[in-house]
Amino acid sequence: MITFRILEYGSCDYKDMVALRDKILRKPLGLTFSEEYLQQEINDILIGAFYTEQEKTSLVGCCILSPTENQDMIQLRQMAVSSTLQGKGIGRDIIIYAENIARNENFKVLMMHARKEAAGFYEKLGYSIAGKEFTEVGIPHYEMHKNLI
Template structure:
């Protein structure tokens, strides 16, 4: 069984989130997080998806929401454990992120989606805005969805 919840910056769960993001998103590109980069997340909305049994709880997916302005919020660092990708967990995280964005009165959710993730976001109602661009050395697209 799994459940989604908000994480507190600097908590043990947040540290687990960083490990998952590093494993899925950074290491394959030869990158690692810096303390300065992570400090920028202190006021962000941190979302974790946890698999639980009677004894343990472990993170299996996550994302970060960073406000851009009063109406626009950016989804960043979306990651699902590799062996659980394509199981619906990403969709659940995205839906949770959309609900949290609405609770905080944001009108639009946007992201810089890796080209390989574009079909996933399109299936969930997002559309491409603009041309392909490089970020961390790989092609990305800006994608957006009006939440209200």
């Protein structure tokens, strides 16, 4: 069973989240997290997806919601699902959970910098590409938006 919850910055679950993001998003690109980078997440909404089996619970997916300068818009960042569980609907469920949190916080638009290879996944969930392809962390991305109201 998969459950979702908001994580506390600096907690054990947060450390597991950083490790998952590092493994799925950073190491394949030869990147690591700096302490300064992680400290910027202290006021973000940190979302974890947890899988429970035989009374053992482990973090299997995550994302971050970061406020933007536009008070109506929040940015989804650092979306990751454990490689052994990708393709099983966990990513979709994380997005739906994050959208509901954003709506509850009165945001009208959820935006993201989606990796080009993941753009189709987000399009199936109602996101639209806004602008031209750009490079971030050395790979192609698109800015994508979804209206939440």
